[in-house]
Amino acid sequence: MAGPGEFELIREYFSSRFQTGAQAGGVDSGVVLGIGDDCALLTPPRGKMLATSVDTLVADVHFPASADPYRIASRALRVNLSDLAGMNAEPLWFTLALTLPESNAAWLEPFARGLADTARLYGITLIGGDTTKGPLSITVQVTGSCDRALRRDGASAGDHIFVSNQLGAAAAALPIVLEEYEPSEVQQQQADAAFYFPEPQLELARSIGACASAGLDISDGLLADLAHICEASGLGADLKLDTFPIAELAQSMSADAALETALTGGDDYQLCFTVPAKYLDHLQGLQLPITAVGRMREARGIDCFLGGKPWQPRGTGYRHF
Incomplete structure (x- = not known):
């Protein structure tokens, strides 16, 4: 019919x-x-x-x-x-x-x-x-x-780089969503939440709107999306990875694979934003689920450091073509 x-x-x-x-x-x-x-x-x-x-x-x-x-x-x-x-x-x-x-x-x-x-x-x-x-x-x-748009072109050298919550859950969820292996019940729940029910960070954006200098949502992976802020603001960035917030679902991988997934995996839909040093005390007082991951700099490009040494990821993020 x-x-x-x-x-x-x-x-x-x-x-x-x-x-x-x-x-x-x-x-x-x-x-x-x-x-x-x-x-x-x-x-x-x-x-x-x-x-x-x-x-x-x-x-x-x-x-x-x-x-x-x-x-x-x-x-x-x-x-x-x-x-x-x-x-x-x-x-x-x-x-x-x-x-x-x-x-x-x-x-x-x-x-x-x-x-x-x-x-x-x-x-x-x-x-x-x-x-x-x-x-x-x-x-x-x-x-x-x-009232005040959070744009990509407002960062300055020396601004601190933050991300919201944890990264890597959606990329780690993809093999589960595609039924490539049998997950545990907890892993299945985490995968469903990350892939089908990502939480738009609207409330957090309201909280940081007055102090953030630049920002965007993380859809193609942090490295790819931070590169958009760098390009629009005419800057580069240093990322410190020692306390990088990796989602629990990604932590079942090896340490390097988990970090790679958190840095370059797409579909997180968290926020990446920059904050001038003068607003750090105010930001800390808000007690938000955010993590400082680096600083903006004058020299172009993005460099990653782990344990004080350069760390080179294999990828740069999701590409549509």
């Missing part, structure tokens, strides 16, 4: 789960007209900058096509929300472009439910999008607002 057509699909699985118009997200949501017309009509928050980002997730490239649709939806929205966190922006609205091999109710229902649950958790509203037939891919565009 054929599934619903495009407009029936939108109405049944998305419009029904996301309120439209002024009711979407409450009276201050800024949504004048949401799902169901040629365009959404939006009122930007007064005096705020808008931050917008878009990402496409392709089946069997960014997630297994056979994965639970609820988890796929959670991942698709969370990784985009991480971009807002990387700019210190508050979530407002998002659009969804969904390409499906077929209109399949058994897949669409949990996907739409996962999307709605995640949107509700982070206070962001679906305002429109597109559906089409083809190989499974999911494109999400998010929009947020901010």
Whole structure:
């Protein structure tokens, strides 16, 4: 039996789960007209900058096509929300472009439910999008607002480099997600959390926004993403790896492999940010889950040190091409 057509699909699985118009997200949501017309009509928050980002997730490239649709939806929205966190922006609205091999109710229902649950958790509203037939891919565009954007080009030589929480969990999770070996129950839980339910660091971004000079979210691996800060700010960096925060899931590897995974593995969706020395006491007083990992410098390039000696990683991070 054929599934619903495009407009029936939108109405049944998305419009029904996301309120439209002024009711979407409450009276201050800024949504004048949401799902169901040629365009959404939006009122930007007064005096705020808008931050917008878009990402496409392709089946069997960014997630297994056979994965639970609820988890796929959670991942698709969370990784985009991480971009807002990387700019210190508050979530407002998002659009969804969904390409499906077929209109399949058994897949669409949990996907739409996962999307709605995640949107509700982070206070962001679906305002429109597109559906089409083809190989499974999911494109999400998010929009947020901010007073002081956390940009990549604001670092200065001597600024301290910090990362949030631990790194390497998502890269270590990938063989488990791909069912390449049988993990323990704890490892399976950690892998699912890291890959399908990464936590956008929105709250932490709010806390550091007043003292950080530059920052971004870590999606392609710390070395690759720190290189973006270095390039945009015209600087280089020294990384001290002796107390580097390696996620528990990665610690089951050899010491060198665990460190390599934490430095170059993608999909962590933590924050990397720089802080001038004058704000260190203030930052320490906030008692945040962050670790100092190095300093910015005038000379270009990134050098790693372990035990006071140079340490050379084998890779530099995830590359799309």
